[in-house]
Amino acid sequence: MQGIDKHFPGVHALKSVGFELRAGEVHALMGENGAGKSTLMKILSGVYRPDGGRILIDGAEVQIADPRASQALGIGIIHQELALMRDLTAAQNIWIGREPRLSLGRIDEARQNADTAAIFARMNLRLDPRTPVASLSIARQQMIEIAKALSYRPRVLIMDEPTAALNDAEIAELFSIIRQLRDEGVGIIYISHKMDEIKRISDRITVMRDGAHVATVDAATTAIGSIIAMMVGREIGDEQVVVPDLAQAPVALEVRGLTRGTELRDISFSLKKGEILGFAGLMGAGRTELARAIFGAEPADGGEILIHGRPARIRSPHDAVRAGIGYLSEDRKHYGLALGMDVRANIAMASLARFTDRLGRLDEPGLRKVARDHIARLRIRTPGDRQEVRFLSGGNQQKVVIAKWLLRDCDILIFDEPTRGIDVGAKAEIYHLLTDLAAAGKAIIVISSEMPEVLRLSHRIAVMCEGRLTGILPAASSQQAIMELATERQGGTA
Amino acid sequence: QDKMYVALISKGFQHQFWQAVKQGADKAGADLGVDVSFDGPDNETQVDKQMDMLAAALAKKPSAIGLAALDSQALIPQLKQAQAAKIPVIAFDSGVEGDIPVATASTDNLAASALAADKMAEFLGGEGKIAVVGHSQTSTTGIDRRDGFLNEIKEKYPKIEVIATEYGDGDQLKSTEITKAILAANPDIKGIFGTNEGSAIGVLNGVREMGAKIVVIGFDSGRAQKDAIRDGSMAGAITQNPVGIGYETVKAAVAAAKGEAVPKQIDTGFYWYDKSNIDDPKIAAVLYD
């Protein structure tokens, strides 16, 4: 790709960017949120047409007018935002447009399911190909997207933050597949904000900043620190978690025997004011379910929730928020944002009551002010607070959801994968923010599939497996100890 | 032991006219000691709905059926079924082709609206532009009333020009808007004929809203038309005898079910009424509110 240029209204997203991918290499593309990574890849995959520049494959210039043209050239992509048909099954999603056919336009479902099962087996994913996608967690949906891209057997494979929702075990699985593909000569473009991954998997690294190409370097010979410096233009300190003394702190949230079907089994724990409780576990361990149950999104069948020592009846998110609980969902697109509305409206969504007078009028100047404050505080990259959220880059959308809950100012905050898709710099800032919030007396639960994140933030670490709370560990625990609890099955079989 | 039961299938039930028919039928039912049911589709296009109603009526095994057919040809197979089951059929409001109905109680709509045309010509002195606001382009009554009126004008009054024929589905508001558009397009218009109650009142409203001074002739009755005729904003109207239609239909049905002879044609008549005769007992008896 040479001299690629792209404008959006109010944004010069790509400024004459050049990019080169060799066959059989893993090329990492890095940059802050909103740097233009996804846009560049969407141009390569035919979603957007560039305003200027050329694309060459094997030395010959090609025109990529639409996704089909890109596919025909052997380019496969895993989009940052999941693009799945929720009412269809996993297998149907993977083979859409390329269904194995029988006579009369019939689909060979058996073969389709078998092929899917084969891909899943290769990915070590235990999932029935006939499962409807709508019933899968974000992580599994992500796995479906990966399976779909693999099924194309592309020459060039673009992966835009494929691991944002995955945990270590799955990432390891994915990496072995990537290496295998690379050895087969596939060129892979890999976008991620997880620095350790970049070092582990990539051969070369291209860094972008503000829509421009900064540098392309060799992965093996470049230090992470200098890559980060190229990305953000400044140094980021690495801090260790400091566990405050909470012996005297009152309990903010207590959960007793929370149960729902087979998803949540008799879960009890308590959370103190000023404490950050991390939740670790494998995909499908039930952490999200637990959060949703506490928040009243899908109320539990049994058990008790006490807030500041008093039993609370939480049958809906409305009850929860009134009781001072906030919940940031792992699925920002479906559960976090009104994509068609602007940044200001989204940030204010949970706090409108505060900005309403007796006639029901909204205090727009007030809303504008808080929206702009949060845009500045979280460095949300947007042309303005009236930009529709769907036009923001993935990481910036995530920041908008965080801003929504910061503005609401809840006593108890449950953050489910809060840094999904957020760049290193911003991540450090958010960690800071959470620590500050805790220091200011908030009680915080952080659910994360990123072990370093859990270790970096948590004052205590709760581990779940198969809907049970298998243990709560102190801050300085080893990953080994966590993994043991995360795989501790009932009856001891692993 | 069984009380006799007569099923009436009409062309509608929501309009005043049909309610008056029903009233007559109910009265006959009470007088003669028989059960009467009355059903009809929402509007006069729904031929197949009427078919389903007839089927449901047949399932109830009535002593006789009264039918105001939306399309008599289309209903023939079912009427044959009735015939085979020895259920006599009385046609009302409009006729049914063939010899299946043992009697027909109806108004001659062609003649009735020809009378309206004569009256219109009389008020206009035999010349001028006029328009028709019809209630349906496709139903038999709609077509008959339009054509009866237009043909009479064409044949007898060469100096009268009909400049527009529009259809408002018998919806008052729609007919009002139509009238206003006609008046706007033709400021020199002298008269408008509305072919049923809803159309006539719509015309009246339109004329009133535009502040026009023209001859309005209506059809059927109802409170608003009667008031308008009394205060002079409507020149007059044709009325049928809906109560009589209902009454005679049930009467004939009962007679036929008992195997008695019934007259083949029962003409329930139509009348012109205006300010001068509206309170005449004979007229007042066939008007409804």
Next chain:
Amino acid sequence: MTDIGIERQEARRSGSAQQKLLAFASLIVLVAGFSLASPRFFQIDNILSILQATSVNGVLAVGVTMIIITGGIDLSIGTMMTFTAVMTGVVLTWGGMPLPLGILAAIGTGAACGLISGTLVAKARIPPFIATLGMMLVLKGLSLIVTGTKPIYFNGTEGYTLISQGSVIGRMLPAFPVPNGVLILFAVAGLVAWILGRTVLGRYTFALGSNEEAVRLSGVNTDRWKMAIYALAGGICGIAGLLISSRLNSAQPALGLGYELEAIAAVVIGGTSLSGGRGTILGTLIGALIMSVLTNGLRVLSVAPEWQTVVTGVIIIVAVYADQLRRRGSH
């Protein structure tokens, strides 16, 4: 509905103010066309008739715009309008109450019916299409039952027809006697535009249509707001009921079916999306005006009724297509 590949729509926002003006263009073209085709069209009287003809449909359309923005639909507005008119008749003519109580009866009945629909949708989770279809049938039947299928006339109520047909403006500006019905339409439109643009209720209306689950998970009592929106739309139906019964000086129990389709068509022509989250009252007004200009113009030109239908169908498609082209062209 991913946010990938939305290049097509990316200019929407910046273009949106401009877009409204451009939707207006379709209307202008129609008016200009009819004016050229017939000298009778662009006459003050005829223009006033068109405005008057827009009033009932316009008010209904404004009300249902709110519901459509939430991603719902209301099929009952036509028969609900009739039912509110009937209840006004019951209060005024049968009950002999003073006019303000009649007005209250119309708006109150509408709001109550709307609240029922809203409850069915929000609490019982019945799809809006079914809940309001059921409501439409129920109200249609009830109007006939309450009145005994006979119209109720408002002859006993002094000045009832003035609600829609009088002209406050005409008293001041005799040359331009805009009927009160039109003023009421603009007042209702202004009020709803204000609610949508400036109040919490409006904000939630858009938010519900945009992503209801996300709003619920923000701790908003979505059920309650949704019920409020349906109730408000019902109240507005009540105003339409007042307008139509004032024009007809009677409550006609058989009328109303089919009015919902016309109102929804006006809303969609005005650019509001049936999938929710997007819409403007100005657009709805323009949509309603396009419909009545079209109907009136074709009648003034004395086009045969069956051709009127054909031409209306074609022009509706063309107008929306033109709008579509402009949107695509505007980036």
Next chain:
Amino acid sequence: MTDIGIERQEARRSGSAQQKLLAFASLIVLVAGFSLASPRFFQIDNILSILQATSVNGVLAVGVTMIIITGGIDLSIGTMMTFTAVMTGVVLTWGGMPLPLGILAAIGTGAACGLISGTLVAKARIPPFIATLGMMLVLKGLSLIVTGTKPIYFNGTEGYTLISQGSVIGRMLPAFPVPNGVLILFAVAGLVAWILGRTVLGRYTFALGSNEEAVRLSGVNTDRWKMAIYALAGGICGIAGLLISSRLNSAQPALGLGYELEAIAAVVIGGTSLSGGRGTILGTLIGALIMSVLTNGLRVLSVAPEWQTVVTGVIIIVAVYADQLRRRGSH
């Protein structure tokens, strides 16, 4: 990695088959209720007339189910049905052609009209509501224009009424003379169910309704498939046109308006979501049956027509509510 996920999904899937059976329950309750209320209801003749009454609406509903699953809507099906009947009349009665050509005319006309709607939706990007509203008006007008507003009778075509009213089964099983129209309904339903469940076209129908953008990003020519679906639905409208004209032995040009609402209602009562991506033909059939059992039953009970409307409205809401409760209960 656990297999909890798998277990749970299996429970879900088996729940969905069960669910359809449960939707069936509403129908059973209705039939049982009416049978108890009147001995006349559960008679072979009456059951056959209910089935016959379902045939036209059922075929329309089956056709529009496909479109609704794509997330679209088709308001033109009622008038399209009429227009196809008219064209058959033109070919058979006016043109004196043999029956097969008439059948071809109906299906071909329907498919062509559907293709036009589909093109407007897919290529011109006109919202389905508007495209098919326009189509509805155009076809309504055209039917009147072509026929000169008078019905065309099929008296010249031997055996035309047998298409719907004859009984192939009756010849073999005289005790149970199921009319051909009903067989045709079941055949069409079977065909469409097969298409939806087994073929690529069916797959894209669901996929389009589920996430059109994602389908496009997968390199599928979404426009072409969408047009095919509208054309197919149009062809099915043509079959409905044959059925209704065969029942009436005539093409009635004014008929048709309002049939779309009834068909769409059947689809939604049958559990298909108006927002697309979800739906079954079996559900649509049950929905259509619920509607005609309701109508027939109330008539057999001699309920006054205005009360019929009220009761129908209430029962539709209750039936869907019961369905809703069951779904919520089932997990």
